[in-house]
Amino acid sequence: MNIDAKYHPTPEQLEGFAQGTLSPGMNVVISAHVELCAICRKSVSELEEAASEEWLRSTPDRRASSINFSAMIDSIVDHPQIKGDRTTADSVSEIHMLDHSVTLPRALAKVASDGLVWRQLAGGINQATVTLDGQTQCEFLYMKPGSQVPVHKHQGNEVTLVLDGSFEDELGHYKPGDFVVRTAKDLHRPASEEGCLCFAVMDSPLTFTKGLARLLNPFIRYRFRRATSAAAH
Amino acid sequence: MEDVVSGAGSVIMGSLVNKKSLKKPTTPPAPRVASDGSDSDEQLLIAVGNHQDRAAFNALFSRFSNKIYAMGMKLTRNEQLSHDLVQEAMLTVWQKAPLYDLDRGTAQSWIFTLTRNRCFDILRKMKRQPATVSADDIWPQESDIDSQLVHEEEGTMEVEVSKIQSFYGQLPAAQRAVVEQIYIHDRTHEEAAAVLEIPLGTLKSRLRLGVGKLRQMVGTEV
Structure with a gap:
């Protein structure tokens, strides 16, 4: 599956993905984009190469005294090797929309495989939250055609991967495969004319800044805390 | 081109x-021959994959196990988990060596990604995070192969x-x-x-x- 995405993860995000230093939630959304985007796939393999150089160069050659090397080797070489290549047991997972289905990238298919619970929010937005770790809030979002999210800003970073349809905000129009990054200083007001399915990862809760939507703030913080504390315990 | x-x-x-x-x-990364005439990591890995060469595996083990242990200590700060990481990563190297070929990049990069992935899974368990996604869902093997095809998209x-x-x-x-x-x-x-x-x-x-x-x-x- 390849899509000409116009918006990509930042270089830092791709680097963290290659190095394995990101939270599971952030890894999942980047993985889904990378699966769709050949350009980022190439970047990731270059970054992995660079990370391995750095790993070998910067690691002191200190022997771990606790390891009994020969015993470990003996136990390892008793195992059979894997001969089969290309172990792609592709569990094709789809989300069914009214008149069509959307095939999910592999990592998201896995995330959705436990089943999604959709809830209706104000403004024609449907949301299915998933808990992947204690640091992020992750959710599938479905925006009905003509829907609009109240103006909000973020206390941390939010990334949104478009899976189907499209949405727009002050800065652009986003189509499937696009990876939209918003930081704490951005105010934005996403809307979708044609309807849109996306996957979003936030590393801290939203704050609504206008009108009645501000009433939602305590509720959202509560929900975020609950989602993250559920993961922590 | x-x-x-x-x-x-x-x-x-x-x-x-x-x-x-x-x-x-582009030619795939050539097996680099070490300056002292010993086998390169790539040659060692291919020997392990082709005929379960134990001497080659020993050599890879002594070259990489300390590095793997250090990565474990850096990320988990726990000796037992770092020890487990060496065991699991080197086991994966042994098991998957037949799948390695030069088109997948250098041996060190290949071993790095295996180690990163095992470490992700160990950390997730340590932090008691939901087991919804494992490293293999996030960094699938296939993407290594696909990344070689990128140039075709560029229409060259x-x-x-x-x-x-x-x-x-x-x-x-x-x-x-x-x-x-x-x-x-x-x-x-x-x-x-x-x-x-x-x-x-x-x-x-x-x-x-x-x-x-x-x-x-x-x-x-x-």
Whole structure:
């Protein structure tokens, strides 16, 4: 599956993905984009190469005294090797929309495989939250055609991967495969004319800044805390 | 490679070679021979994959286990988990060595990604995070292979069928047979090895040689 995405993860995000230093939630959304985007796939393999150089160069050659090397080797070489290549047991997972289905990238298919619970929010937005770790809030979002999210800003970073349809905000129009990054200083007001399915990862809760939507703030913080504390315990 | 030709997109390479061969004619990373004459990591890894070479595995183990342990200490700050990481990562190296080939990049990068992935899973358990996604869902093996195909998306490498056919005819019969199985009949490495009744390792080295020669021929034609 390849899509000409116009918006990509930042270089830092791709680097963290290659190095394995990101939270599971952030890894999942980047993985889904990378699966769709050949350009980022190439970047990731270059970054992995660079990370391995750095790993070998910067690691002191200190022997771990606790390891009994020969015993470990003996136990390892008793195992059979894997001969089969290309172990792609592709569990094709789809989300069914009214008149069509959307095939999910592999990592998201896995995330959705436990089943999604959709809830209706104000403004024609449907949301299915998933808990992947204690640091992020992750959710599938479905925006009905003509829907609009109240103006909000973020206390941390939010990334949104478009899976189907499209949405727009002050800065652009986003189509499937696009990876939209918003930081704490951005105010934005996403809307979708044609309807849109996306996957979003936030590393801290939203704050609504206008009108009645501000009433939602305590509720959202509560929900975020609950989602993250559920993961922590 | 911008110019190896031409023609209407779909004709190009269509019948003879499938997408896999549309790689830009970069040579895969050559096995680096260490300056002291000892085997490179790539040679060691291929020896482990081809014939369970224990001496080669010992050499890889002594080169990488300390590094793996250090990565574990950095990320988990826990000696037992770091010890487990060495065990699990080196076990994966042993088990998956037959799947390694030079097209997947350098041995150190390959071992790095295996270690990163095992470490992700160990950390997730340590933090008691939901087991919804594992490292293998996030960094699938296939993406390593696909990343080699990127240049095709950039719409660069185009070669006339007739030219490829003439190059291909110049390959030694054994290599040609392997290339044919993989690229024309679109078989997996295992299937092709079974059809030709040769060991997987032999198939891979013939494929590597054959494809390398094709790339060279395409390259000099430019």
